[in-house]
Each structure stands twice: as structure tokens, then as C-alpha cells.
Amino acid sequence: MARTLLDKVWEAHTVRTLPSGQTQLLIGLHLIHEVTTPQAFQMLKDSKLKVRMPERTFGTLDHIIPTTDQTRPYADPLAEEMAVHMIRNMKEFKLPLFDMSTGKQGIVHVIGPELGLSQPGMTIACGDSHTSTHGAVGAIAFGIGTTQVRDVLATQCLAMAKPKLRQVRVDGALARGVYAKDVILTIINVLGVKGGVGYAYEYAGGVIERMTMEERLTVCNMSIEGGARFGYVNPDATTIEYLRGRQYAPAGAAFDKAAAWWKSTATEPGAAIDDVARINGDAIEPVVTWGINPGLSVGVSQRIPAPESAPEADRSTLREALAHMGFQAGQPIKGAKIDVAFVGSCTNGRLSDLRVAAEVAKKGKVAKSVRALIVPGSQQVARAAEAEGLHEIFQAAGFQWRKAGCSMCLGMNPDQLVGREMSASSSNRNFIGRQGSPTGRTLLMSPAMVAAAAITGAVADVREILR
Amino acid sequence: MSTTTDFKRRQISGRGIPLPGNDIDTDRIIPARFLKEVTFETMGEHAFEDAKKQNPEHPFNSRLYKGASVLVVGQNFGCGSSREHAPQALMRWGIAAVVGGSFGEIFFGNCVMLGIPCLVASQEDLEWLQKAISRTPQAPVAVDVEKQEVRCADRVIKATMPDGSRNQLVGGTWDSTAVLLEAGPAIETTAKKLPYVAGW
Numbered sequence: 001m002a003r004t005l006l007d008k009v010w011e012a013h014t015v016r017t018l019p020s021g022q023t024q025l026l027i028g029l030h031l032i033h034e035v036t037t038p039q040a041f042q043m044l045k046d047s048k049l050k051v052r053m054p055e056r057t058f059g060t061l062d063h064i065i066p067t068t069d070q071t072r073p074y075a076d077p078l079a080e081e082m083a084v085h086m087i088r089n090m091k092e093f094k095l096p097l098f099d100m101s102t103g104k105q106g107i108v109h110v111i112g113p114e115l116g117l118s119q120p121g122m123t124i125a126c127g128d129s130h131t132s133t134h135g136a137v138g139a140i141a142f143g144i145g146t147t148q149v150r151d152v153l154a155t156q157c158l159a160m161a162k163p164k165l166r167q168v169r170v171d172g173a174l175a176r177g178v179y180a181k182d183v184i185l186t187i188i189n190v191l192g193v194k195g196g197v198g199y200a201y202e203y204a205g206g207v208i209e210r211m212t213m214e215e216r217l218t219v220c221n222m223s224i225e226g227g228a229r230f231g232y233v234n235p236d237a238t239t240i241e242y243l244r245g246r247q248y249a250p251a252g253a254a255f256d257k258a259a260a261w262w263k264s265t266a267t268e269p270g271a272a273i274d275d276v277a278r279i280n281g282d283a284i285e286p287v288v289t290w291g292i293n294p295g296l297s298v299g300v301s302q303r304i305p306a307p308e309s310a311p312e313a314d315r316s317t318l319r320e321a322l323a324h325m326g327f328q329a330g331q332p333i334k335g336a337k338i339d340v341a342f343v344g345s346c347t348n349g350r351l352s353d354l355r356v357a358a359e360v361a362k363k364g365k366v367a368k369s370v371r372a373l374i375v376p377g378s379q380q381v382a383r384a385a386e387a388e389g390l391h392e393i394f395q396a397a398g399f400q401w402r403k404a405g406c407s408m409c410l411g412m413n414p415d416q417l418v419g420r421e422m423s424a425s426s427s428n429r430n431f432i433g434r435q436g437s438p439t440g441r442t443l444l445m446s447p448a449m450v451a452a453a454a455i456t457g458a459v460a461d462v463r464e465i466l467r
Numbered sequence: 468m469s470t471t472t473d474f475k476r477r478q479i480s481g482r483g484i485p486l487p488g489n490d491i492d493t494d495r496i497i498p499a500r501f502l503k504e505v506t507f508e509t510m511g512e513h514a515f516e517d518a519k520k521q522n523p524e525h526p527f528n529s530r531l532y533k534g535a536s537v538l539v540v541g542q543n544f545g546c547g548s549s550r551e552h553a554p555q556a557l558m559r560w561g562i563a564a565v566v567g568g569s570f571g572e573i574f575f576g577n578c579v580m581l582g583i584p585c586l587v588a589s590q591e592d593l594e595w596l597q598k599a600i601s602r603t604p605q606a607p608v609a610v611d612v613e614k615q616e617v618r619c620a621d622r623v624i625k626a627t628m629p630d631g632s633r634n635q636l637v638g639g640t641w642d643s644t645a646v647l648l649e650a651g652p653a654i655e656t657t658a659k660k661l662p663y664v665a666g667w
Contacts, residue, residue, distance in 0.1 A: 145551035
């Protein structure tokens, strides 16, 4: 019988069925970072347990680190304490840590694929909801909480219920100026922020198949924003070529054997899928969120909707969003003034994101009223960008060129909004308070659109700038 | 909070606290700046900190609901970040059970890991329950995980939970490390069958 990637990977990693009816699922790769692990390590120590498979566990520092001066001790004593704990725990349990000295540090969801750690057919867990990112290589990857981190450390397993599978097909072709970010924001807008609860999303269709791996990483990254804890793309030639030559990918004859197995994990034609959603790629335009969850978005040429136009159950959220953002229903999103521009994060902090932002940055200078940050997703991304001279393009245009980290995606390091500042951001969440200020405001968009907003001083249509 | 034994979460009874609104994310439950801690001890103090400051009427500000243990929410509660700090904050504030329309999946799983049942009820029943609690904050609310119902005043509401998680809570096996360790060498046996573990 034809099977899906989800079926095959789930079965291969099933240790047993638990008395509760859930699956005891083996985790093939456990990625950890400084924010969601100190309590897990403490629980492990309290129970006198060891790390079950240290060779399948890798760590990095990303959430709390400053992106300007990274000299230790950090200026923020709480951040310093978290770094100290992470480094000490990794040493005590003899686990590899990609810290600054390795030249491979970066956001956990950037470095996993970049180092070739994340591979097709794996189960991957990390104490971070954006772990769905790694599904882009054809893995079943998902975010977990700290007590579950403890379980993976202690047992290399989790008690899990298998999700249902929805295929999200994006057919057609994307227009110039439309990117992977616009595709996933459109999917979330159409299927809703809770549409994916209980599901894994399998992204398919011509648009997805033609995407580069970095574009697929952007799409899978935001699965959780649509409620889906898992999101993946079936491994294909793009996946295999992406992994070739990466540090932790197999090499030589082993690579060919691996490639054959990786391909065999893909969903087979005719396999049973719970349901299919279709999106027309031809119709997607650059998308901007205007509200307080990633589903509240419009095309850049459109107007902010009125609460009355939404189903009754959603109206209170729309009213709250308008009030928080200071927008009027019916107002065009284009022209909304911004104070901050941020290109970076696990969604859009990769080399191709910086390249496209630099292409736009060449067309102008950052508006006087705008603070603009470019934050590479990893040290490797930073070096590759610098080798191409991208940092000079950004600096010449008035953007700040920062060091790798999670930065302004979330308010855990010095990069934060102040007061009611309005941010054009390539990150993944526009929740109230997300970027560090309780009253701060976030407009999510593609890196190209962020750069366009930075040089315009307001939300702009990047297609007009690239013309 | 009353439970039948230490770990079994068959039934949780206490006073209720209504929190209307949909899509309340974990950044709202606990803003990221309070995550800069190496323990969970202080989390309860920061539950809904910004929301409470911005809205004096926020239920978590109200003396009427002090000591409540059953939180009644709307749709998609706990969406967003995987931070366990969110259910930790609620638990340390005093919440022992949540009833809502739907839940962010990672939040739901984190709650189970802490022994906090999250049950799903209809929109109509949730609205009734929220109103009933705000009318009579002292009224006891019983969350029956085993029977999948919530009892308040003279009404019995259907409130469901997927079998796997419900079995964990009712059976007292939600603290899963011990259960997972019981698999013993089968864990390594499964791993060695995977080519990426065994070697190509």
C-alpha cells in the first residue's frame, strides 16, 4: 500500500505503543539552545539520569545573545547567567556546543540544515516551536516544551500522538517580487492560524517543487503559525544537492546510499492523505500582516479589512488588532509609516534572504526616521554574505550589519522595539509584545519588502522598486 | 485543587476564572523578557503581566478570581511559542485545569506534561460557563477528565480530550520519563535499525 513520508518516518521511529495509546517515538536529532534547557538539565540531574544518546544531541546559543558586542560577560547579567548555564551543562554532559568560538554558531533552525545535521527521514525535536523549519529537508520536525526536552535527553524518546496529514498544494508560478514568505503568509491567511491544529502540513505543487531549499525552509518554518506543529516537503533532487558536501552529511559512497534512502522516504503516489488544500500561486502578491497574529494579513495593494467583514467569531480579534496597531478599517496597508526595519530570524536570516534584501538596498538609502538592522542567521551566513560584499551594500545604504542571533524576532536580547514603534520585520510573529515592547507593533513581510519599507520609511510595494 | 491521588488527574474541582477572547498566544501569557531565568520559580508572578498592566479589568487582576483553579478560555488558546514557561506561569498562579474551544498543540502537550488537563467544549457552552463564573465567582466548577464533562451550577457540559493524553492524566502516567524508560533496550534496537544511526 502506498504510504506518506509521515507514515514511513513515524513507523521507522516507533519504539512501541504506550499504554495510553500514544506512540513512544524515537528522536533522531535533538537540537537544544540556552532558553528552554536549563530546567531540563536540572530535572535530569535531580533524577540522576544521563543523556541517553549524546551523539544525537547538539546545542547552540541564539535567543539571548547580543548582536553587537558579543564579548563575555554579556552586559545583561540574566543573559550571561543563561549562557553560563548552557556552556556548563553542555560540558558536564559532554555534548557538542556550537558557540561563537566554533565559527558555526547561529540560530538553531539555521545551523541544523546548514551543517547537514537535519536530514530526510529523521525525527527532529527542539525546545522551540519553529523546529518545523527542518521539515523542509523531508524530516518530521517539531517543537517541544522543557519537560519534553528532559524526556528526550533522558530517553531519546517522546510520548506522541500521530498527527493527521494535510497536503497544501501551491500550483502556478510566483510573480517577480513575490517570495516564499508571501507563500506561507498566504497559506496561513487562507487556512487560518488554527487551521493546522492536529495536522502535519505536506507542502507540494509546482511552486514548492521549484523552490530552493532556503525557500522551503522559510515555508516550513511558519507551519506552526498556521497551527500545524509539523510541516514538510518531500525530499527530491533539490534536497539531495543541498545536503551534498555539508559537514554532518555522509560523504563519498555513503552519500549515494543515503541519497537513495532519503528519496525512498518521500510520499508515494496514491498514498492516503486526510485532506488537500489548494492555493493558486499565480494570484499571490507581496503580503503584509496588519494585525496581531500572522493570519491577519493583506496583499500590499489591498486595504485593511473591517471587523464586520469577518466571521462573527473572529471580529473581537480584528477589533483588538485595529486598536493595538492604531489602524483604521479600510486604510491601505501601503504607506503605513514604520520606525524599525529588521531582516533576520530563523524564518528569513539565510544568505538568499540577505541577497534579495541587498538588491533592494542598492536602490536607495534607509529613511532618516528608520532604524534598520540586518542580522545574519548564523556565523556561516555572515561570512558568506561578507565574502560577497553584502555587508558593504547594507552599510552604504544606512543599514546596521549585526552579528548572528535571534535578535529582534523576540524580546530576549538588547534588540527590541521601544514604546509604540512600528516594525517592518522578516520574522514570524506579530503577537502583542513579541518584539520586546508591550505596546510595540510588528508588520511581517518578506526580506525584500522589509528593505523596501526601510528605504521608503513606510510600507512599500517592492515590485515598484525592483521594476 | 483536589485530586484523587498524587498523579491521577481524574477530576479537578475549584473556582473558575473566565478569560474571553481567541488566539491568546504564549507571548501574551508570559512575555519573552521574563524567560531569562534558569528556573521556573518566578513564572507565576508574571502571568499575563503586560495584558494586566494594559487592562485593569483583566480577570487576572481581579480579586474575585484569586484562588481560582479552572481557567475558561476561547479558541486557539496558547498558540505560538513552545515555551513551557506559559503553562508553568498559569500553574504557579494556581491554574490546575483549562477548558476552551481549541488549544495550540505544543501548549496542550506542555500542559499534559505538567498534569494540567485542557478540555475542549463548544463555543455556546464556553460562553455560558464564562458568564456563569462571572456572575458567581464563588461557584465550584468540577472538571471531570475521566467522564469528559464540566459541571457548574446545575449544568453538565460536554468537554473532551484526545484519548492518549486523557489516559495519561487519568492513569497518572503524564510524568512520562519513567514510562519511556520502561522501553529499555528497545530504544537502542529501534535506533540501530535506522540507517542514519547505524551508518550508511
